[in-house]
Amino acid sequence: MNNKNIAIIAIIIIIIAAIGIYAFSASSSPDKSKLRISTTTSLEDTGLLKEVEAAFEKKYPGVDVQVVSGGTGIALQYGQRGDVDLMLVHDKKREEEFIKNGTGTNRTEFAYNYFWIVGPSNDPAGIKGLNATEAFKKIAQEGQANPDQVKFVSRGDESGTHSREKKIWNDSKVGYKNVTNSSWYLESGKGMGDTLLVANEKNAYTLSDSGTFLSYTKDGKISLVPLITSGKALLNVYAAIPINPDKHPKTNIEAAQNFVDFLVSPEGQAIIGKYGQEKYGQPLFTPVPTNPLPSLITPLVSVSSPA
Amino acid sequence: MANEIIGAVEQAIYLIVTLNPELIEITIRSLYISLSATLIASLISIPIGGVIYYYEFHGKRTLINLIQTLYSVPTVIVGLFLFLLISQRGPLANLNLLFTPEGMIIGQVLLILPILIGFTVTALIGVSNQIKELAIALGANAYQTIITIIKEARYAIMGAVILAFGRAISEVGVAILIGGNIRGFTRVFTTTISLETSKGNIELSIALGFILLAIALIINLMLNYLQGRE
Amino acid sequence: MMHIVELEKIYKNYEKLQVLKNINMKIKRSTSTALVGPTGSGKTVLLRLINLLEKPSSGTVYFEGINANASSNASLKIRRQMGMVFQKPLAFKGNVYDNVAFGLKIRGDKKDIKARVKETLETIGLKGYENRNALKLSGGETQRLALARAMITNPKLLLLDEPTANLDPISTKKMEDLILEINSERETTLIMTTHDLSQGQKLANRMIILNDGHILQSGKPDEIFRKPKNKFVADFVGIENIMNGEAEEIGDGLVSIKTDSINIITVTEKRGSVNLSIRPDEITISKEKVKTSARNVIQGIVEEIVDTGSLIRLIINAGELFTVFITRESLTELEISIGTPVWMNFKVSAVHVF
Ligand SMILES: Nc1ncnc2c1ncn2[C@@H]1O[C@H](COP(=O)(O)OP(=O)(O)OP(=O)(O)O)[C@@H](O)[C@H]1O
Ligand SMILES: [Mg+2]
Numbered sequence: 001m002n003n004k005n006i007a008i009i010a011i012i013i014i015i016i017a018a019i020g021i022y023a024f025s026a027s028s029s030p031d032k033s034k035l036r037i038s039t040t041t042s043l044e045d046t047g048l049l050k051e052v053e054a055a056f057e058k059k060y061p062g063v064d065v066q067v068v069s070g071g072t073g074i075a076l077q078y079g080q081r082g083d084v085d086l087m088l089v090h091d092k093k094r095e096e097e098f099i100k101n102g103t104g105t106n107r108t109e110f111a112y113n114y115f116w117i118v119g120p121s122n123d124p125a126g127i128k129g130l131n132a133t134e135a136f137k138k139i140a141q142e143g144q145a146n147p148d149q150v151k152f153v154s155r156g157d158e159s160g161t162h163s164r165e166k167k168i169w170n171d172s173k174v175g176y177k178n179v180t181n182s183s184w185y186l187e188s189g190k191g192m193g194d195t196l197l198v199a200n201e202k203n204a205y206t207l208s209d210s211g212t213f214l215s216y217t218k219d220g221k222i223s224l225v226p227l228i229t230s231g232k233a234l235l236n237v238y239a240a241i242p243i244n245p246d247k248h249p250k251t252n253i254e255a256a257q258n259f260v261d262f263l264v265s266p267e268g269q270a271i272i273g274k275y276g277q278e279k280y281g282q283p284l285f286t287p288v289p290t291n292p293l294p295s296l297i298t299p300l301v302s303v304s305s306p307a
Numbered sequence: 308m309a310n311e312i313i314g315a316v317e318q319a320i321y322l323i324v325t326l327n328p329e330l331i332e333i334t335i336r337s338l339y340i341s342l343s344a345t346l347i348a349s350l351i352s353i354p355i356g357g358v359i360y361y362y363e364f365h366g367k368r369t370l371i372n373l374i375q376t377l378y379s380v381p382t383v384i385v386g387l388f389l390f391l392l393i394s395q396r397g398p399l400a401n402l403n404l405l406f407t408p409e410g411m412i413i414g415q416v417l418l419i420l421p422i423l424i425g426f427t428v429t430a431l432i433g434v435s436n437q438i439k440e441l442a443i444a445l446g447a448n449a450y451q452t453i454i455t456i457i458k459e460a461r462y463a464i465m466g467a468v469i470l471a472f473g474r475a476i477s478e479v480g481v482a483i484l485i486g487g488n489i490r491g492f493t494r495v496f497t498t499t500i501s502l503e504t505s506k507g508n509i510e511l512s513i514a515l516g517f518i519l520l521a522i523a524l525i526i527n528l529m530l531n532y533l534q535g536r537e
Numbered sequence: 538m539m540h541i542v543e544l545e546k547i548y549k550n551y552e553k554l555q556v557l558k559n560i561n562m563k564i565k566r567s568t569s570t571a572l573v574g575p576t577g578s579g580k581t582v583l584l585r586l587i588n589l590l591e592k593p594s595s596g597t598v599y600f601e602g603i604n605a606n607a608s609s610n611a612s613l614k615i616r617r618q619m620g621m622v623f624q625k626p627l628a629f630k631g632n633v634y635d636n637v638a639f640g641l642k643i644r645g646d647k648k649d650i651k652a653r654v655k656e657t658l659e660t661i662g663l664k665g666y667e668n669r670n671a672l673k674l675s676g677g678e679t680q681r682l683a684l685a686r687a688m689i690t691n692p693k694l695l696l697l698d699e700p701t702a703n704l705d706p707i708s709t710k711k712m713e714d715l716i717l718e719i720n721s722e723r724e725t726t727l728i729m730t731t732h733d734l735s736q737g738q739k740l741a742n743r744m745i746i747l748n749d750g751h752i753l754q755s756g757k758p759d760e761i762f763r764k765p766k767n768k769f770v771a772d773f774v775g776i777e778n779i780m781n782g783e784a785e786e787i788g789d790g791l792v793s794i795k796t797d798s799i800n801i802i803t804v805t806e807k808r809g810s811v812n813l814s815i816r817p818d819e820i821t822i823s824k825e826k827v828k829t830s831a832r833n834v835i836q837g838i839v840e841e842i843v844d845t846g847s848l849i850r851l852i853i854n855a856g857e858l859f860t861v862f863i864t865r866e867s868l869t870e871l872e873i874s875i876g877t878p879v880w881m882n883f884k885v886s887a888v889h890v891f
Contacts, residue, residue, distance in 0.1 A: 019339045068487030082395035446617040
């Protein structure tokens with residue numbers, strides 16, 4: 001290899017090193033302890049964590065919070081394998097499994113909100129005022145009778161929202177299997193945003209999280225309206241689970257527990273309660289201790305650190 | 308629909324022109340990770356490609372076929388494979404590579420190695436055998452001969468490197484599984500694009516898409532310039 | 538003195554195709570050898586074996602007395618003492634300077650590269666070509682570049698495969714002069730292949746005639762022209778008046794060779810079926826049968842008259858076809874035209890039997 005080639009490679013290496021140093025001079029902090037939080041994209045998407053993280057890091061300057069987001073499945077895997085210190089999830093059945101098999105130390109609920117059933121403002125199936133299961137049953141009936149007028153668009157992507165939708169179809173006795181074969185039932189196979197756009201285009205109903213819905217209406221991308229926005233079937237509870245240091249000794253349990261405590265502290269709860277007010281005109285979450293959960297669901301469980 | 312696109316493009320241009328800090332940060336990080344991966348993978352692949360090309364050995368054809376098969380391995384599979392290695396339950400947990408840019412670099416290196424090796428071999432085979440013999444006849448040893456052939460095939464190899472860089476910077480499987488899409492630490496073009504799109508924040512995605520295209524354009528112009536000088 | 542190259546019982550096969558058969562040759566230092574033979578006779582393969590680019594199927598190549606293919610390391614060392622110019626001119630990508638300097642750089646010989654490249658390019662007639670794109674040179678320039686690239690390392694042995702095959706007559710002349718100069722001034726041992734006998738004669742002090750993988754004859758060019766060992770060589774070197782017949786003793790130490798239609802008297806040890814040739818310039822022509830000291834006096838009829846410029850070539854049918862040269866004056870003096878009967882006279886010593 002001649003000198004010219006060596007020089008070229010050296011220059012490339014120097015450029016990359018320079019970029020690297022520049023890119024990490026701000027964020028690299030060797031003396032900070034890392035707190036890794038895994039969460040599903042749907043929570044990350046709302047932007048809430050960004051604000052909580054900033055406030056927490058202000059209070060605990062020695063901790064660098066890193067929020068890892070992926071699909072629901074992989075987010076749980078990260079916890080199961082001890083790759084993160086704390087999980088923020090909203091799937092009660094799986095959370096309880098985590099506690100049972102010893103992966104998580106405890107489960108602390110810190111916020112809740114509701115999935116919304118949204119649809120065209122003229123509400124062709126007439127579901128306004130019903131509860132979620134009744135509404136789904138009505139949509140199925142009207143859709144069957146009048147497939148040109150009444151339609152439903154599903155995400156169909158095995159996301160958390162999609163699995164909740166399936167559960168409601170089954171609870172309403174219509175049966176998820178039956179609706180998938182119907183002409184009034186459409187699957188977008190995409191994320192929430194795209195699904196809302198499709199529903200808007202088709203004048204159809206859909207199940208949405210409130211954050212995405214509000215963001216799309218605010219930008220004028222859709223003209224759908226929220227029709228049912230509460231009730232047990234639509235309740236979405238967010239909980240925090242620190243990973244058990246007995247099982248995964250490398251995890252940063254101290255910082256994890258601090259973060260959980262911060263979430264339920266008055267300061268943390270205030271952030272949660274206000275989040276979204278500015279951007280969407282209404283908050284996206286209800287903090288748990290100040291507004292106790294509706295009596296329909298299991299009472300709040302909040303266990304403090306075993307240490 | 309058309310208005311929406313125009314509006315989004317306008318905002319994207321606004322973000323770029325005003326040097327939006329998040330945009331700049333993600334751009335620099337993406338470039339750093341994918342350029343490093345491409346450089347490291349090139350330094351590994353080109354010599355390996357040279358050796359595979361130069362020596363006749365048993366199973367050479369099979370090996371080349373295997374490498375070519377690996378071109379189309381989904382990026383998620385590479386990400387998953389590496390994840391299982393470096394995760395806390397994996398054998399290489401102690402390296403603490405998960406959720407780090409370095410881990411992403413390694414993942415992208417693994418991802419583009421087959422393409423780089425395979426295309427290097429193809430590029431070298433494309434050089435006439437007479438050039439190889441000329442080098443040998445003039446007194447080159449095995450190493451010097453390989454270097455000579457690599458130089459003869461330099462533009463084809465450079466094309467392979469650019470292709471590999473393109474695959475690295477546009478992949479999402481490794482970036483999400485190994486990087487974890489941590490804001491300010493491992494978030495890159497592709498993970499941001501998929502995140503922002505699902506949030507309905509189309510402007511940032513489009514802006515990032517523009518920058519990706521611009522990078523591709525610059526690199527291709529560079530390659531054309533070099534080839535023009537040949 | 539030790540030979541620089543020696544080939545011993547070399548055979549070379551490609552699959553079932555036998556390309557070289559029992560090649561034995563010894564090349565003396567500072568000599569110039571021409572491998573001559575028709576297309577496909579194995580010249581290039583032989584040169585590649587000497588350059589150690591290929592290994593013989595059996596037999597041994599010695600360089601300065603040692604087995605040159607003993608190990609790849611030994612081969613490399615030996616190859617670095619040779620230079621090779623391929624039949625097809627070829628250049629590396631890059632400029633002329635990098636091409637010519639290649640051998641020096643590869644040998645780690647970094648001293649005065651610039652000056653040496655400059656000097657070599659001047660010798661070769663490519664002065665000032667350093668920064669030219671090597672791939673854009675003309676065929677003749679590339680050929681010279683190849684020679685420069687091979688000779689810059691001052692090889693002990695320079696191998697040239699058809700060095701003028703792609704050149705016009707002027708470039709050929711230049712290249713031939715260069716080759717002569719390299720051989721005489723640098724005392725480089727030369728082995729070259731050529732189709733062209735006269736080139737072999739001009740450039741080499743030894744010729745090896747190759748056909749179908751065999752060495753048919755080797756020796757000084759003169760010797761080969763005068764005394765071809767067999768009919769193939771004779772035909773190939775362009776000897777005229779070749780015939781064959783039965784050799785019989787006729788007393789006085791003389792031998793009569795009976796062809797199908799005539800008798801030719803000569804002196805030879807050979808008996809039975811033999812080939813013979815008669816050098817055209819040793820045949821004289823007369824209109825009438827004259828008394829001369831020539832033992833062979835044969836009548837024939839002029840069949841063809843060809844003006845070759847300085848001399849006139851006559852084809853005379855005497856049962857066998859003879860080629861004879863006469864001057865223009867003789868042609869008019871003797872009033873020869875097509876169909877004229879003439880007498881041919883030549884001495885016993887003009888006949889070469891093989
Ligand atoms: N690598 C090879 N594989 C198979 N056959 C070969 C190979 N190299 C040469 N030959 C054959 O060996 C014979 C001799 O070839 P060679 O190139 O030595 O001929 P040559 O005397 O140099 O002819 P020319 O004057 O046309 O260059 C030819 O019949 C050729 O086809
Ligand atoms: Mg040849």
